[in-house]
Structure formats: structure tokens, C-alpha cells
Amino acid sequence: MPERPYVIDEMISAKQIAARIEALAREIEKEFSDTRKLVVVGLLRGSFVFIADLVRELDLPVEVDFLEASSYGNAMESSREVRILKDLRGEIEGRDVLVVEDIVDTGYTLTHVLGLLKSRNPKRLKTIALLDKPTRRETDVKADWIGFEIPDEFVVGYGIDFAQRNRNLPHIGKVRFVDEDKA
Ligand code: IMP
Numbered sequence: 001m002p003e004r005p006y007v008i009d010e011m012i013s014a015k016q017i018a019a020r021i022e023a024l025a026r027e028i029e030k031e032f033s034d035t036r037k038l039v040v041v042g043l044l045r046g047s048f049v050f051i052a053d054l055v056r057e058l059d060l061p062v063e064v065d066f067l068e069a070s071s072y073g074n075a076m077e078s079s080r081e082v083r084i085l086k087d088l089r090g091e092i093e094g095r096d097v098l099v100v101e102d103i104v105d106t107g108y109t110l111t112h113v114l115g116l117l118k119s120r121n122p123k124r125l126k127t128i129a130l131l132d133k134p135t136r137r138e139t140d141v142k143a144d145w146i147g148f149e150i151p152d153e154f155v156v157g158y159g160i161d162f163a164q165r166n167r168n169l170p171h172i173g174k175v176r177f178v179d180e181d182k183a
Contacts, residue, residue, distance in 0.1 A: 008156060008166065008173035012148055017130075017158060017172070018053070020147050024128065025057035027145060028098065031126065035096045037061045039122075041088065043113065044068035046102030049159030049167070050130045050147075054100060065090050069109050076154055076162070080138075082112035097122040101129040102160050104146075107139035114141065131155065131172070148172075 032038050040062050042051035055062050068086035097117060104110050110127065117125055129143035135152050156162045157169030166173075 004177050004179060006162075006175050006177045008169065009176055010171050011150065011153070011155060011174045012172040014158075014170040017147070021050075021053050021057050024145050024147065025054065025059075028058060028126075028128070029060055032060055032096055032098070032124075035060060037063055037096070039063050039065055039090065039092055039095050039097045040100060041092075041097060041117070042066045042100045043102070043109070044086065045167075046160045047100045047130070050102060051100045054128070063090065067113065069113055080106065080108050082108050084116065092117060092120050092122045094121065094123050096124045097126070099125070099127040101127065101143065103131040103133065103155070104129045104141065104143055105133050105136045107137045107141040110143070111139040111141045130158070131160075 038060050040051060040055055042048060042064065044066050045068070051064065055064060065088045066086065067084065067088050070083040070085055099113060099117065101110055110129070114125065114127065127143040128145040130147040132143065132146045132149050133152055134149060153174045154162065155172050155174050156166035157172045159167050160172070161167045162175055
């Protein structure tokens with residue numbers, strides 16, 4: 001496929017993200033104030049920057065684990081078929097668990113992952129997503145905490161990629177194809 005040229009327009013600044021994470025961390029601390037240890041589960045790969053900032057903001061005893069589910073591959077459309085590519089290292093039975101997702105789009109990924117984790121009988125299972133695109137939802141799922149609601153735009157940065165690129169942008173930007181400008 002020939003590469004279409006695109007530019008990235010800033011949508012959410014690094015400062016806005018940091019401020020929102022601070023506020024969310026206070027809410028999560030309240031919810032899990034009695035925890036012995038919170039297992040924070042990052043969904044790879046898109047949540048790696050978010051989880052790094054979030055756990056450093058949390059004043060709670062935490063353990064970090066990762067799970068990788070297949071999602072977009074290299075395309076811009078969800079496959080709707082979710083497979084687990086990498087499972088957790090640790091057990092979560094009887095534990096407090098917080099699942100950290102980058103974006104809830106159609107909702108298939110989160111629905112599948114929550115189903116799997118629930119079947120392992122955690123004590124409490126909560127979810128946080130940095131971004132939510134509610135107009136794209138095809139399953140009945142909602143994260144307990146959301147950083148920002150965004151419109152139906154393809155976004156990159158802060159860990160989130162377009163065909164493996166742009167994960168290292170410090171802010172969230174929206175992809176705009178420059179050939180669309182001429183149409
Ligand atoms: P869902 O299963 O459709 O909810 O898809 C969730 C996953 O799709 C996210 O964890 C992202 O990895 C990916 N995704 C959804 N929207 C975007 C986007 O705008 N940019 C990059 N990846 C996205």
C-alpha cells in the first residue's frame with residue numbers, strides 16, 4: 001500500500017494530560033484506599049506511556065503487569081476479533097485490579113479482556129481509559145474512569161500509534177491526510 005502523507009494536529013496537550021492524570025489518580029486512590037496491593041494491568045502496547053505516568057501519580061502500593069490483545073494490526077479499522085497475544089505474568093484471583101487502556105473505540109478489546117479477567121475471580125476489577133470515542137461503540141462497555149472523550153478521529157501520540165509510528169509524541173494529535181485537503 002503506498003504511504004499517504006499526513007500531518008498531526010495537536011488535540012490534547014501534554015500539560016492537559018498531566019493535569020487530568022493527577023485528578024484521576026486522586027479518584028483511584030479513594031476507590032482503592034483499603035487495598036493491600038493494587039495490580040495495575042496495562043494493555044499493550046498503546047497504554048505504556050499512560051500507565052507509566054499513572055502509576056507514578058498513585059500513592060498506593062501497586063504491582064504492574066501487562067497483557068497484550070490483538071487490535072488494529074497496521075490498519076485504521078478494528079478487526080472485531082480479539083486474541084490474547086501475551087497473558088499476565090501474575091495471578092489475579094482475590095486481588096484488586098485496575099485495567100489501563102489507551103482508547104476505547106468499538107469496545108471489543110475491553111469487553112473481551114474484562115470477560116477474561118472476570119473469569120479469574122479478582123476481588124475488585126476496575127478500568128481506566130485515557131481516551132473514549134463513545135460514538136464508535138459497538139459493545140456495551142464503559143471504563144470506570146475516562147481521561148478525555150474525543151470525537152471519531154484517528155489519533156496518535158502519548159503511546160498511541162498509527163502503523164507503529166508516532167508513539168513517542170508527548171501529546172495526543174489527530175491524523176490529517178494532506179491529500180484530503182485537495183479533495
Ligand atoms: P476497540 O477494540 O475497537 O475498542 O479498539 C481498541 C484499540 O484500538 C485501542 O486500544 C487502540 O490500540 C486501537 N485504536 C482505537 N482507536 C485508535 C486511534 O484513533 N488511533 C490509534 N489506535 C486506535
